[in-house]
Amino acid sequence: MRALDLKLVRDLRHIWIQSLAIALVLACGVMVLILSSGTQRSLSETREAYYERNRFADVFASLTRAPRSLLDDIARIDGVARVEGRVVFTAMVNLEGMTEPASARVISLPQTGRAILNVPEVRQGRLPEPGHASEVAISEPFAQANGLEPGDHFRAVLNGRLKELVVTGLVLSPEYIYTIGAGAMMPDDRHFGLIWMGESAAAAATDLEGAFNDLSLTLSRGADERPVIAAIDRILAPYGGTGAFGRDRQASNVFIDGELKQLGAMATVLPPIFLIVSAFLVNMVLGRLVALDRAQIGLFKAVGYSTRAIAVHYLKMTIGIGIAGVAIGWLSGWWLGHELTKIYADFFRFPWLIYRPGAGSLVISGVLGIGCVVLGALRAVLSTVRLAPTVAMQPPAPPVFQRGWLDGVSLALRLRQTTMMILRSIVRWPGRAAVTLFGVSGSVAVLVASFFTFDAIDIIMLEIFEHANRQDATLTLTSAVNARAEQDALALPGVLSAEGIFAVPVRLINGTRSRLVSLQGRPPEARLAVLLDEKGETVAMPSSGIVLAEGLADWLDVGAGDPLRVEVLSPPRETWDIPVSAVIRQSLGQDAFIDRDAFFRLARQAPQVNMIHLAIDRNALTELEARVQETPAIAGFTLWTNVQKEFETTLNESLVTMTIIFAALGMLITIGVVYNAARIQLAERAHELASLRVLGFRRGEVGYVLVAEQMLLTLIAIPAGWLGGYALCALMAQGFSTEVVSIPLVVTQRTFAAAALIVIFTALTSALLVRRRLDRIDIVSALKQKE
């Protein structure tokens, strides 16, 4: 081995802890990029592949009843590739040992036994045999939540008739990646499931022999879905069609789109911060490391090594560190990304997982990682190798300080000389201070943004479960009935008050903009489910006009007072022009609301309801649940405590995991920045600090010079970090707001305080770690080195 290479190996061994620290900081930046983009990309690709392989439909529609012959007319629509008509209905399910009511959506399988579209993925067992009326396959999450396996029996109320069913298999469906029951807001696998049964059995149960009430279809390549949807609506109108819609309105797909959008926001907002900070840090540390080798560089030149050979030597050393950092980042990012993707895949109920972090992120992070290492080293090597050997072998000239505004400050504040040393050092090397400021404020910003997630969740939870929805339970009825049903509900055991809702699918149209939404007719003076304004205050339902959720109003480009066309897609099937009476804030979902009586005045009918919100006495819950199960008119029973629990679980599993990872990495930035800055200080000022010890300064007093400088910079960095954090929160609120969830930009003082305190604590710990090294310095030998 050549002498220079031997030196390289020994040097690396000598400074391995510092090299590792640099490599780890770099690895952090690389890891975050791989992790975030890898997770998001893998989930998107997995979903795409799942949709493709299981032929997820492009357009969906529900209707009351149409003959199967109509499917041929639909298949002839220009742009339609494949069509499937199914029988779909809701049934109450009686599970052994479960007192509370559960319901399921029953979906028919064609006579052939093989679905054409939205093909269920068999996870265990098999699909029901055609002709076996009692055989069913059920959704895997529902089976797991209720301990059902192939071969088990359970009972369901099919169209008022109690029937014994046998489970043949557990399946997943691309159509129900998220399974949300009627009237629910979140998946509740224990109380809502999916049942696939043979078409003849399903049709028999609902008197739909030779007919269908649910339509799915795929489009031929390149076909535009809008004319197809319009054509279907025309064809289905006489058959009770409630409006066809594309994937962009399909509940499960909308939900997962939102989740992927949130992940995408995470993947674009935060990683650049980590990468930039680690690039700065690596650049700074390597620069100092090479600068400390100045005398040796002079020696190499003196004995005849070329500038090039010396530069290459140091580049080899730093590239080695860079490669190690990038490799660690790639591996840990790959591994952590895989774990995180698995968590998400489980959560999304994907049947399998394609984990494929993009080559793009590997290349980008690799190039950036090695690049910033090389630049950091080159800067220092070049500035040193340009010196004449004799000059380089001398220690660098002492830094020149100048009097300035600081002297006035010092005099006015009667600052101690050790404090002056700190201030002059900051003013003399502003670049170095800037790196610390930048790093620490970045760290604060990342923490603020991370904790903001919890603030947002708190506010949303409060709005949904405390302010907007005060009901304890919601009954979903099998069909719309006269509003007198409210009185019947009041007669149920334990019911304290009841509010009947009429929910109906409508298409809202403003010029060329239109959207399919659920319009909720709420009773005048509703007290259980109420509307909130932008400040979160309760607002009364206007007695006329339509009320829109903010996001929906934005999409339709209307405000209070603007006229809006409302196409009611189920009976009474009329089109009205109604003014928008108010725009409200809705954290979860984007719905339209109307006074129930006003709605039925427009429809010239007696008021009806198809959902009833209840306030109940918890002590009578078991009794109420038993009665609900016996009542054929009730298709679903939603307990809001369950909804809240599911909501929390959903958020905890997805967002919070990522948030914790980012918060931890945010703290790592502070450690990396402050520890390295203090180490560099110590290396460069060991002599000066030893002098102070000689003069009789106590360890703590000398440590002050080292620690206080880092802490002063940390304190200055915090307000900047708050500002940056707020900006990040704004980006995230925007990025995280989906059609399902709207994130308010409210950052609490708690979040700002927590971010600051954690960073102060982390910085102090890092600086004190270096102070311990200072305590161990041998004064005599430190003084022997020439200044």
Place this chain on the structure above:
Amino acid sequence: MMSETQSSRVEVLKAVGITKVYRSGTVAVDALKGVDLALYEREIVALLGASGSGKSTLLNILGGLDLPTDGRLFYRGRELSALSDAGLTEFRRRHVGFVFQFYNLVPSLTARENVALVTEIAEDAMTPEEALDRVGLASRMDHFPAELSGGEQQRVAIARAIAKRPDILLCDEPTGALDSKTGVTVLEAIVEVNRTLGTTTALITHNVAIRRIADRVIYMADGEIARAEENADRLAPAEVSW
């Protein structure tokens, strides 16, 4: 000047059987091999000897910068060799001033501030201005070390060392990095301080000529005191040259 007899003079520092062994792996180097020495009030002692004779090691131990491997050290009857690191720090802080060959000034502080560094933590210190005036630097107080000549920097170091009115001033080759003319001004400052403040001063030098400004000269060789002699006719620094 040497009117009193040694026995009637007051001992400030007393070393008894001091040894110092430096270990590095399996190699042990005996830097001091049983040194007995006393420094008395108001005297100037010059320590002479070749490189590696143990002068600096002895001075560092006398000043509480280092602990002896064996032997005992007393400051006005109080045992120093038994003190902890914190105790030695207090000893240096209250009673000892150091001057080194390479000044050891804090580059980011002006001359005045370098002195204030010490006066801020000492009891009964003189003002930085007074200390700098004593070494003839009243006009250069607001200059940073990088703006001062070597001789001026060393005089700042002396001002910093004596500003707290120390009992003992320990100088390790204070003129080693200076030319003869500048060295003389530095020595003048040291002698002046000794005369006006009565500070006991020990001064390491390679320079045989400088010994003539001292009351006593101690010759060291191979970790031991080879011999000591009294200077009957002390010279003023201006009379010395090299």
